[in-house]
Amino acid sequence: MSVHDHVIIIGGSIGGMMTAACLSKYFKRITIIESDDVLNETLHKSTPDQIFDYHCRLANTTSIGRSGVGQIYQIHVLHSEGFNILHDLFPSLKDKLLNEYNIRLYSLKNDGKFVINGNLLKQNLIKDIEWLGIDRFTLEIAMRNELCLQFGNQIEWICNARVVELIADQSAYVAHGAKYRLKDSSSSSLDIYGDFIIDCTGHKTSSTKWLKESLNLIVPIVQMHFGCVYVTFVDERFKTGDSSLDSKPVYFPNANVPDNNTGCYISQVRTIKSTDENSLGILSTIAVNCVNAEYSPNDSYENLLDWVKEHLDRDFYVILKSTKLCSPLVPHRQAIDDRKYVESLGGAMCAFNPQIGQVMTHACRHARELRKVFDEHQHPLKDISYIFNQRASKINEECWLASTTNDWKTPTLKVIKTDTNGNIQIYQQTGDMNSIQYPRPKIPFIIKFLQWHNYWFLRCTSKSEKLSAEFLLVVNQNCGLFILMKPITFFQVCKTTLIHYLRLSRY
Numbered sequence: 001m002s003v004h005d006h007v008i009i010i011g012g013s014i015g016g017m018m019t020a021a022c023l024s025k026y027f028k029r030i031t032i033i034e035s036d037d038v039l040n041e042t043l044h045k046s047t048p049d050q051i052f053d054y055h056c057r058l059a060n061t062t063s064i065g066r067s068g069v070g071q072i073y074q075i076h077v078l079h080s081e082g083f084n085i086l087h088d089l090f091p092s093l094k095d096k097l098l099n100e101y102n103i104r105l106y107s108l109k110n111d112g113k114f115v116i117n118g119n120l121l122k123q124n125l126i127k128d129i130e131w132l133g134i135d136r137f138t139l140e141i142a143m144r145n146e147l148c149l150q151f152g153n154q155i156e157w158i159c160n161a162r163v164v165e166l167i168a169d170q171s172a173y174v175a176h177g178a179k180y181r182l183k184d185s186s187s188s189s190l191d192i193y194g195d196f197i198i199d200c201t202g203h204k205t206s207s208t209k210w211l212k213e214s215l216n217l218i219v220p221i222v223q224m225h226f227g228c229v230y231v232t233f234v235d236e237r238f239k240t241g242d243s244s245l246d247s248k249p250v251y252f253p254n255a256n257v258p259d260n261n262t263g264c265y266i267s268q269v270r271t272i273k274s275t276d277e278n279s280l281g282i283l284s285t286i287a288v289n290c291v292n293a294e295y296s297p298n299d300s301y302e303n304l305l306d307w308v309k310e311h312l313d314r315d316f317y318v319i320l321k322s323t324k325l326c327s328p329l330v331p332h333r334q335a336i337d338d339r340k341y342v343e344s345l346g347g348a349m350c351a352f353n354p355q356i357g358q359v360m361t362h363a364c365r366h367a368r369e370l371r372k373v374f375d376e377h378q379h380p381l382k383d384i385s386y387i388f389n390q391r392a393s394k395i396n397e398e399c400w401l402a403s404t405t406n407d408w409k410t411p412t413l414k415v416i417k418t419d420t421n422g423n424i425q426i427y428q429q430t431g432d433m434n435s436i437q438y439p440r441p442k443i444p445f446i447i448k449f450l451q452w453h454n455y456w457f458l459r460c461t462s463k464s465e466k467l468s469a470e471f472l473l474v475v476n477q478n479c480g481l482f483i484l485m486k487p488i489t490f491f492q493v494c495k496t497t498l499i500h501y502l503r504l505s506r507y
């Protein structure tokens with residue numbers, strides 16, 4: 001096995017930590033440069049209860065030095081494929097999470113309720129899928145503790161340090177290192193050199209800027225702004241009087257834009273002991289979200305409840321009415337789809353509509369793919385980023401289609417494209433009379449097909465355990481999108497459409 005000397009990973013969040021664990025076999029030294037002070041005493045040494053308490057009490061990510069991940073208090077689910085990868089890398093983490101952090105592992109077959117586009121997925125799935133009920137804040141801290149425990153002597157963290165530039169050899173198109181600045185120092189930047197540099201700085205990455213400045217490479221980019229807004233909070237659940245609603249995680253995503261621009265999600269994240277006989281002994285993260293720049297209130301719980309009553313499914317309102325708020329209402333207003341087409345350059349970067357909840361798993365899959373390239377033992381180090389980017393682009397394409405199919409329907413959608421020469425084109429579905437009018441975007445054929453297919457496929461799921469299970473396997477990234485288009489399924493989807501249009505059934 002060829003072991004290289006030094007890899008530099010920029011960004012020490014979910015993607016950075018997974019990548020470090022995946023590459024531990026192939027590099028003697030791993031340096032993670034992270035702009036936040038993630039190893040500070042509060043984050044690194046607190047007990048699981050204290051960690052959750054911080055989550056609940058703080059609305060402001062900067063107050064405990066975690067400003068680099070603005071979405072850290074928003075609702076997060078880790079898809080089952082992401083969890084499998086996590087479990088492979090950190091085998092003892094699951095037990096610790098369940099026993100020390102009191103988080104929940106729940107079965108989608110027995111515990112979940114998915115209503116998508118008005119269709120309740122069949123619950124008696126032919127295959128069960130497990131979900132990890134954990135908040136993003138706790139997951140990240142628990143992973144970091146485990147990473148330090150398992151690979152502590154190999155990994156050096158440089159925290160409170162922001163990478164500002166790559167050190168590159170323009171003639172060879174290779175980056176040899178990075179320049180970084182310590183946040184609490186006024187001194188000039190420091191240099192660090194490695195054999196392999198990986199960017200894991202998330203959706204706000206500066207890689208495109210660095211590649212342009214250091215190597216004169218322009219990365220084509222497509223951004224889709226669909227007016228996505230989240231409000232997340234933590235609550236204690238109480239009995240509603242309807243046992244079918246109690247204890248269940250609930251998902252009502254806004255799958256049918258523009259008829260339905262709102263969604264709601266309940267994910268159970270902790271079990272607690274309570275003396276109140278009406279308490280379900282569960283803490284959940286709850287989120288409401290809107291697209292098309294429609295906003296739910298976040299100034300008070302009463303106003304939010306009124307809004308929920310008017311805009312969301314009655315079940316969700318019933319649940320929310322019988323909960324106790326345990327945290328501030330935390331808004332998030334910047335979610336977009338963003339794809340950087342770096343396949344031919346050296347990086348693989350995307351940000352997706354959070355509604356699909358796929359990004360952490362996407363990052364885990366990328367890390368696993370990179371390890372597979374190393375596992376093949378036949379590629380010179382200089383070729384690995386190119387090979388990886390080709391393969392990662394397939395993962396990106398799948399997730400991109402899943403995320404954007406629906407977003408293309410948003411009436412106020414704005415698409416911003418940067419081409420290989422750096423020229424920017426803006427398109428907009430509709431514009432109000434006072435704003436600049438941009439040309440309408442051309443919806444790709446594959447997207448039109450998927451919009452049609454998904455709509456009718458979801459109508460079929462409410463009658464089929466098999467299709468419901470397949471749909472959830474795709475959502476969880478255990479299977480690729482195209483299993484939903486097997487000939488027999490496609491036939492069923494066409495039949496349902498035809499029956500509807502010929503008005504042969506109410507269905």
Ligand SMILES: Cc1cc2nc3c(=O)[nH]c(=O)nc-3n(C[C@H](O)[C@H](O)[C@H](O)COP(=O)(O)OP(=O)(O)OC[C@H]3O[C@@H](n4cnc5c(N)ncnc54)[C@H](O)[C@@H]3O)c2cc1C
Pocket residue numbers: 010011012013014015016033034035036067068069071074075076077078079161162163164200201202203204205206230332335354356357358359360361362363
């Ligand atoms: C509202 C919302 C809900 C979401 N829900 C889900 C969900 O349910 N499931 C899911 O899987 N995903 C979800 N996501 C996406 C998820 O939060 C992240 O995108 C995911 O954590 C990606 O992790 P990452 O490690 O790639 O990047 P990030 O978590 O963004 O981390 C990047 C890290 O890099 C550091 N950094 C940045 N720039 C520099 C620099 N120049 N130098 C050094 N360090 C730097 C930052 O401090 C940070 O620690 C959601 C996102 C949002 C906005």
